[in-house]
Amino acid sequence: MERTTLDLWVGIFVVAGIAALVGLALKVGNLSTYNMSETYQLSAYFSNIGGLKAQASIKSAGVLVGRVSGITLDTGRYEAKVTMSIDKRYQFPRDTFANILTAGLLGEQYIGLVPGGDTQLLQAGEVVSKTQSAVVLEDLIGKFLYSKAEEPAK
Amino acid sequence: MAIDKHLRSIGARVVDAVWRTGYATRFFALILIHSGTSFRRFRLTVKELFSSGVMSLIIILVAGTFVGMVLGLQGYETLKRYGSESALGSLVALSLVRELGPVLAALLFASRAGSAMTAEIGLMKATEQISAMEMMAVNPIARVVAPRFWAGVISLPLLSALFSAMGVFGGYVVGVVLIGVDEGSFWSQMQGAVDFQHDVLNGVLKSLVFGVAVTAIALFEGYDAPPTAEGVSGATTRTVVQSSLAILILDFILTAFMFRGN
Numbered sequence: 001m002e003r004t005t006l007d008l009w010v011g012i013f014v015v016a017g018i019a020a021l022v023g024l025a026l027k028v029g030n031l032s033t034y035n036m037s038e039t040y041q042l043s044a045y046f047s048n049i050g051g052l053k054a055q056a057s058i059k060s061a062g063v064l065v066g067r068v069s070g071i072t073l074d075t076g077r078y079e080a081k082v083t084m085s086i087d088k089r090y091q092f093p094r095d096t097f098a099n100i101l102t103a104g105l106l107g108e109q110y111i112g113l114v115p116g117g118d119t120q121l122l123q124a125g126e127v128v129s130k131t132q133s134a135v136v137l138e139d140l141i142g143k144f145l146y147s148k149a150e151e152p153a154k
Numbered sequence: 155m156a157i158d159k160h161l162r163s164i165g166a167r168v169v170d171a172v173w174r175t176g177y178a179t180r181f182f183a184l185i186l187i188h189s190g191t192s193f194r195r196f197r198l199t200v201k202e203l204f205s206s207g208v209m210s211l212i213i214i215l216v217a218g219t220f221v222g223m224v225l226g227l228q229g230y231e232t233l234k235r236y237g238s239e240s241a242l243g244s245l246v247a248l249s250l251v252r253e254l255g256p257v258l259a260a261l262l263f264a265s266r267a268g269s270a271m272t273a274e275i276g277l278m279k280a281t282e283q284i285s286a287m288e289m290m291a292v293n294p295i296a297r298v299v300a301p302r303f304w305a306g307v308i309s310l311p312l313l314s315a316l317f318s319a320m321g322v323f324g325g326y327v328v329g330v331v332l333i334g335v336d337e338g339s340f341w342s343q344m345q346g347a348v349d350f351q352h353d354v355l356n357g358v359l360k361s362l363v364f365g366v367a368v369t370a371i372a373l374f375e376g377y378d379a380p381p382t383a384e385g386v387s388g389a390t391t392r393t394v395v396q397s398s399l400a401i402l403i404l405d406f407i408l409t410a411f412m413f414r415g416n
Contacts, residue, residue, distance in 0.1 A: 006204050013208045017312025020319035021358070027341070028247045028322055029350040 038088035039066065040124035044098045044111075045079040050134025052100055052109045058084050060113040065090045068111065084111065093118035100134035109134060178374045181295075185303050185373070188296035198301040199308075206267040206302070207309030211316070213262055218317035221254055222246060222324025229325075230333055240339035244347030246325035247318075251348060251357045252413065255318030257405050260364035263310055264397040268372035271302055272393040275376030276386035284377075299373050306369030307362065314361035356412045363404055368397040 049071060058066040066086035074081040086092075095116030102109050113128075122128065192199045229245045275298065278284050287294045322344075329335045348354065372393045379389035 007200060009208045010200050010203045013203065013211060013309070014312065016211075017309075017315055020312070020315040021354075023319050024251060024315060024322075024354050025350050028251065028318075028344055029348045029354050 039085040040088055041069070041083055042086055042092075042122060042124070042126060042128055043081055043083045044128040044131050045074065045077065045081055046098075046100060046131050046133045047079050048133040048136060049080045049082060050100055050102075050109055050136055052082065052111070052134065056108065056110050058086065058111045058113060060090065060092070060115065065113065082111070091121045094120045094122055095130060096122065096128055097130045097132065098128045099132040102135070174378070177378070178370075181374050181377060182370050184295050185300050185370070188293060189300045189304065191293075191296040192301045192304045198297070199305050202302045202305035203309055206263075206271070206305050207313065210263055210266045210309070210313055213266055214259055214313045214317050215320050217258065217262055218255070218320030219324040221258060221317075222250065222321030222326075223328045225249060225254075225321065226325035226328030226333075230329060230335065239335050241343055242325070242329045242335050243340035243342075243344035246329070247322055247344045247348050248353065250318045250321040250325075251353050253405070253409070255321065256314045256357050256361040256364060257401060259314035259317040260310060260361060260368055260401045261398055263306075263313060263365075264368045264372070264401065265394050267306065267309075268368050268393050268397050269390045271306070271369065271372040272376035272379070272390045273386060275299070275302075275373060276379035276381075276389050279377065279379060280381035280383075280386060282381075299377065303369050303373055306372075307365040310365030310368070311358050311361040314364075315358065318357065352413075356408075360405065360408050360412075363408060364401050367400045367404055371397045371400060 052068065052071065054068055054071055056068045057064050058068065066084055068082055069085045070083040072081050072083075073079075084098075092113060093116050095118040097114040097116065099112045099114065100109055101112045116130075225246045226242065229242050230239060233239050233241055233245065275284075278298065284294045284298070287297060326340065330337045330340050375389040375393045375396070379385045
């Protein structure tokens with residue numbers, strides 16, 4: 001069995017195909033920035049999560065520190081329980097605020113963590129107690145209308 | 155009396171279609187059973203990889219580049235209205251990796267390589283080469299059909315990855331080089347939006363399924379073709395029509411499973 005030019009062409013084809021796949025993974029996809037290997041879990045209760053979805057990003061000071069790993073309704077207190085996977089490199093104090101924010105005016109929703117001044121750090125599995133729910137546009141419009149109605153007529 | 159005749163012909167067609175479906179299923183099972191030879195004598199498969207994969211390279215590369223360029227142009231015109239030209243990268247990459255890459259590569263593959271497979275096997279049957287192999291106790295499915303099947307299944311995912319990569323390149327050329335979208339935001343928005351597992355791997359999975367469907371249809375039509383010039387030409391047409399429809403229908407089903415709710 002000897003090598004032929006046909007083998008060369010097929011080899012070029014297979015190598016080019018695999019290179020395209022690797023290129024898609026590294027240059028187009030997020031595999032190169034996918035280094036959040038070690039994470040720990042935190043959870044937080046929100047009275048309304050708005051349009052937050054699983055895999056939404058968690059940012060602190062604008063830096064991506066983790067992802068939302070799960071959203072469930074806690075029927076004990078009828079609030080949304082959001083579990084978050086946070087990168088092990090980042091620790092947050094006990095009195096950290098978790099806010100649901102919106103990227104841009106109508107963009108995706110994400111969780112912003114605003115650290116407090118506590119010297120104690122949140123441990124894996126603990127609950128972030130200070131939260132602020134999503135701003136729902138309908139509620140906002142409703143409040144605006146009510147405040148307009150309450151104004152004395154001129 | 156005329157109605158009676160029509161009813162009878164409809165019934166005959168239905169029975170014939172069911173019959174053919176059963177025959178096709180048995181044919182597909184036979185390919186899988188006799189696949190051992192394709193890997194033990196890999197040279198056979200390599201030869202088919204050349205004729206179906208390498209020979210489709212040019213059309214895939216050129217088509218991919220131009221599809222990406224059109225996406226870049228149209229996407230820019232639309233996104234400009236909302237002042238979000240920087241999202242061009244994610245638009246081009248997501249539509250290519252998820253949909254256009256696998257689907258268009260499969261459609262091109264069906265018409266470029268699938269029709270050739272059907273014509274080749276149909277002619278082998280018409281010129282009684284298949285019967286001759288059986289006479290020599292060579293299993294034609296193991297020797298002729300299965301290597302072509304595996305070559306198609308291997309080459310289509312590679313071709314669709316190349317299509318997507320060339321498309322992204324085409325979108326880059328039009329968007330960044332010609333129109334002047336910011337290069338940094340083009341790539342970073344793309345990397346932010348495209349998830350390796352969710353988008354790239356699902357695209358590869360799609361093209362694997364399309365590869366199985368297209369080559370199985372092409373080989374069956376060739377093997378089942380009436381051994382006449384007319385029969386082979388009809389079978390070739392049926393291959394292109396049926397595999398194109400199969401690709402689009404399967405694409406809807408796969409998309410519904412893969413990308414729903416996200």
